[in-house]
Amino acid sequence: MKILRIGAKGAEKPALLDAAGRARDLSAVLPDITAKALRPASLATLRALDPESLPLLPDNARIGLPWAGCGKFICVGLNYADHAAESGMAIPAEPVLFTKHTSTMIGCNDPVVIPQGSVKTDWEVELGVVIGTTARYVSEEQALSHVAGYCVVNDVSEREYQLERGGTWDKGKGCDTFGPVGPWIVTADEVADPQQLDMWLEVNGFRHQKGSTRTMVFNVAQLVSYISRFTTLYPGDLISTGTPPGVGMGVKPHATYLKPGDVMQLSIQGLGTQRQTVHAWNPELIDG
Structure with a gap:
């Protein structure tokens, strides 16, 4: 699984990449990718998601730091x-x-x-x-x-x-x-x-x-x-x-x-x- 954050500085949205390499919005699942989100249980929750069910984020948006904190x-x-x-x-x-x-x-x-x-x-x-x-x-x-x-x-x-x-x-x-x-x-x-x-x-x-x-x-x-x-x-x-x-x-x-x-x-x-x-x-x- 590839997880990242998309958007302007200070306004990044949590995301993951689908099988085609497109960024999918995780905002409905968690508010941000933080240190807490990197713990095994949190990653397991994200891994269980169907990426195709998540909204697409713009292709040309800024890629921020992959996690905060x-x-x-x-x-x-x-x-x-x-x-x-x-x-x-x-x-x-x-x-x-x-x-x-x-x-x-x-x-x-x-x-x-x-x-x-x-x-x-x-x-x-x-x-x-x-x-x-x-x-x-x-x-x-x-x-x-x-x-x-x-x-x-x-x-x-x-x-x-x-x-x-x-x-x-x-x-x-x-x-x-x-x-x-x-x-x-x-x-x-x-x-x-x-x-x-x-x-x-x-x-x-x-x-x-x-x-x-x-x-x-x-x-x-x-x-x-x-x-x-x-x-x-x-x-x-x-x-x-x-x-x-x-x-x-x-x-x-x-x-x-x-x-x-x-x-x-x-x-x-x-x-x-x-x-x-x-x-x-x-x-x-x-x-x-």
Whole structure:
């Protein structure tokens, strides 16, 4: 099942995709797709619906964040060995964790806005893992049972802020609009193996990233288990699991970064496609 939210910012309607890929309005069933709606019982209720009985939503409507009320946006760094190599960093012995502020989160096709003074804004296609049941000190064997579904994430990053401004990665990861998510959540029952998903990202039609979750250093089950030792994971929390090689920072002989007018397009097998246009600093694109 693919669930999403359709409509203008602040006025999104809950929806699911039917067999033909058309968005069906869930408003008569639930007021919104929230963290609570991602729990197993709620998903089972939605799964039992006949999509053909639900009203169609407009084909050209904005796709918003797939769910409302994400409590934590936890990310994993250097989780692909070849990306660590292009970054000039060692393969980690344990997962490298950082957070993105939930205020970074935008719809899959919303504008990405370069921060004031940025010179090194970069792209990263990543597999997102959406939590469906509370996870605290869970085993690797039980970890995937706590996952509601999966989605595409673009972990947009300002490399100067991240690496050259005196400390934590969060500075370069937490800027407004730096977390496009979606277009939808694909529920876990439809993803046979999250470690067998191809992924890619293009900028202006040139394919910079081409990889697979097969080459993760730490797989999804390991990550959910590991993270649950340090913080309780609740329904609606999001884990972004790292990126394969091909980021702008790694382009040889000279790093390449995003500029106004660039168009990013990215996809993960079975999880949909995102497309964002990059804009110069404009608070109206963030708040509007």
